[in-house]
Amino acid sequence: MRKAIERQTLKQKVEVLSEESRDRYHLIVGESPKMNLAVEMATKAAASNATVLLLGESGTGKELFARFIHNRSDRANRPFIAINSVGLSKELLESELFGHEQGAFTGAHKMKKGKIELANGGTIFFDEIGDISREMQAKLLRFLQEREFERVGGVTPISVDVRVIAATNRDLHAAVKNGSFREDLYHRLNVVAITPPPLRERKTDIPTLADFFLRKFSRAGRRNVTGISDEAQRRMTAYDWPGNVRELANAIEHAVVLGTGSVIEACDLPSRFAVESSSPNSENVSYREGINAARKELVVKALRKTDGNRAAAARLLGLETKYFLRLMKSLQID
Secondary structure, three states: HHHHHHHHHHHHHHHHHHHHHHHHHHHHHOOOHHHHHHHHHHHHHHHHOOOEEEEEEOOHHHHHHHHHHOOOEEEEEEEEEEEOOOOOOHEEEEHHHHOOOOOOOOOOOOEEEEEEHOOOOHHHHHHHEHOOOOOHHHHHHHHHOOOOOOOOOOOOOOOOOOOOEEEOOOOOHHHHOOOOOOOHHHHOOEEEEEEOEEEEOHHHHHHHHHHHHHHHHHHOOOOOOEOOOOHHHHHHHOOOOOOOOHHHHHHHHHHHHHHHEEOOOOHHHHHHHHHHHHHOOOOOOOOOHHHHHHHHHHHHHHHHHHHHHHHHHHHHOOOHHHHHHHHHHHHOOO
């Protein structure tokens, strides 16, 4: 009985994961010609072993594209290993990528395989490739050329068969020009370049994406939210979405969690969507209301330009950070 229950539980988990995997790909389809072109390129790339470089803004779904390519390739049943270099020291990143031998450094009590070795036969996804150091760029270039490496502290070359996909939101062409990124590595990575479009360039897909997130977060929060009002849809379509699909997901989750009805209204969205309604467009508006509306619009625009970084937004407006935070609070900006 116990084994039967365990098998049934495992089957249900697999079904849930499969459903989530299928659902995720709804985020990279739609009516937008630019997105359809990117998906078409990804589909063609999946049929080969070519190295793929995913470019574009943060939040546009680059890792989703990487998984899309892997799952439509002949490596689909092999590992997909992702590594993000941001925040890792050179030493830690090298160990994460290539592994290490026992005793290679203090704390290396046993041999450890790196993520490149673990991805053998499958796909390795280098996220934020534009942030790695010049020294690590040289080591990565050698791996891309030879498809072999040594573990940290080791001397024996290890050969692997992996598909390489890299992603960055940096302008690598500019980085090559200013010397912060190796030109030879850039050309090794830039075999098939795909740029998922930002959300502001695929606004026709916003209703479909919003509905996907609505169902997802309603189910997760056990809420019976079934739709989005026309006014809320209009506000979302008019917005520029500097945080792209990731920001849309956050906005819908905010509305589902804090809303009270079965339909998301404009007032349920984060406060940055209310800027338009706070603009002084009435002859009866007071001087103070007009000034506050203008101040709020300036603050919100600065936050958009800095992807929500409050300190950077304060600098952009020439304000002290503490004053800027008090101003946000007084204007009721989240």
